[in-house]
Amino acid sequence: MAAPQAPTLSPALAQALSAVVSPGDDFLQDVRNRDELAGMLTHFDALGRGVAAAFNARDIEGGGWTHTIMPAYWGNVTVRHRDGMHFSFRHDGRTRKGAAGRRLTVETGYPHGYSGWRAEPITVSMDRAPDAIAADVLRRLMPAYKDTLREGLEEAYRSETRRRARIGLNRLIEKIVPGIHGISGDLPSDRPDRDTSFWPGRDHAPEGQLALPVGGRVTLSRDASEVEVRFCHVPPALALELLDYVRRRGVMAGQAVTPGSAPRVIAGELESRHPAGGTAQPGDGPLLADA
Numbered sequence: 001m002a003a004p005q006a007p008t009l010s011p012a013l014a015q016a017l018s019a020v021v022s023p024g025d026d027f028l029q030d031v032r033n034r035d036e037l038a039g040m041l042t043h044f045d046a047l048g049r050g051v052a053a054a055f056n057a058r059d060i061e062g063g064g065w066t067h068t069i070m071p072a073y074w075g076n077v078t079v080r081h082r083d084g085m086h087f088s089f090r091h092d093g094r095t096r097k098g099a100a101g102r103r104l105t106v107e108t109g110y111p112h113g114y115s116g117w118r119a120e121p122i123t124v125s126m127d128r129a130p131d132a133i134a135a136d137v138l139r140r141l142m143p144a145y146k147d148t149l150r151e152g153l154e155e156a157y158r159s160e161t162r163r164r165a166r167i168g169l170n171r172l173i174e175k176i177v178p179g180i181h182g183i184s185g186d187l188p189s190d191r192p193d194r195d196t197s198f199w200p201g202r203d204h205a206p207e208g209q210l211a212l213p214v215g216g217r218v219t220l221s222r223d224a225s226e227v228e229v230r231f232c233h234v235p236p237a238l239a240l241e242l243l244d245y246v247r248r249r250g251v252m253a254g255q256a257v258t259p260g261s262a263p264r265v266i267a268g269e270l271e272s273r274h275p276a277g278g279t280a281q282p283g284d285g286p287l288l289a290d291a
Contacts, residue, residue, distance in 0.1 A: 013038050016045035016069070023071040030073075040075055043126075047089060048077035050130025051137070060138065061085060075104070075126070085109070085149065087137060091126065102126050106137055108145045111156035119144035163193045165224035170194065173218060180218070195220045201233040213238065 009017070009032070017023065017031065020041070031038050048067030055065040064082035075091030086109040093103050103123040110118060122140050124133050174180055174188050180199040182191045201215030213235070219228040231242070 010038075010042075012042045012045075016041040019045050019048065019067060019077075020069045020071050027071045037073060040073075041069065044069055044075045044077040044089070044091075047126070047130055047133070048079055051079045051087075051089075051134045054131045054134035055079065055081075055138075058134075058138070060142075078109075080109075084111070085145075087141070089124075089126075089133075099125070104133075106141060108141065108149070110149065110152040113159060114152040114155055116151050116155065117148055119148050162223040166195060166220050166222075167192045169220060169224040169227070170197065173197065177212065179212070195222065 013031070017028070020027075023031075031041060045067075048069065052065040052067045055061075056063045061081050061083065065079055066082075067077055067079045070076045070078075074094060076088070078086050078088045080086035088107050088109065090105045090107070092105050093101050095101065096103075102125055104126045105121050105123055107121045108119045119141060122137070124136050128136075170188065170192060177199045180197045181187060182194045182197055186194070188194075188197075196217065196219045198217050199212060199215060202213050214231050214233050216229065216231040218230075221227070231239075234242070
């Protein structure tokens, strides 16, 4: 006995499915068997396609608008510009009666991680023509969207600049400490922009892996302008050597004075290394006055 054939897709439904992002097999099967779901997809495909066409006809942001549909069991279409600006149209009120149940929520999209102020969503009737919906979005939502998106894009640029700085500094550190890795053992290639890395000491590294005599951790500031380094399992002799190296590189210190002749100083005040009228010596710098 021949196996039953899958229902033939109408041209409108086949076109709608071409706009769905990564539909699963179960979703595709339900689309073929459930007229209500198929009707929803074709409606929102026509909506997204029409709004994108209206934006392009008006040359909004130079054109380049397209639409995509998420594989959801309710109306959800996104109209997106090639540079990242996008609007999502969601059918949130489908359980409501009458016209209230035919409203769509329209929200704006921002760069990932942006947490600043966003343009307030609006609602529109899903039964209006796509061109009329597009005009409503441009009038009621686009001005506030542009104002807030500018801040989001600037923050995204700053974030990406910091991320690239961390990647560059992490690569330099990896050359010096080949055994370094991210949190939970992540390989450097898995998280090149990580802000915290660890390396095992000689007594704690897996057999066969390269390790330093001591273990430790290095933490980068967000823009990689500062680094915090912590050592652990440090032998006393090596600790003294490290401290002496730091001392020779120059550190802040207090000023020694003769008892009874101490000048009035303010704790934390920077003072010259040489007395008034004296001659500065090469390498001299300011001192931090003690309390």
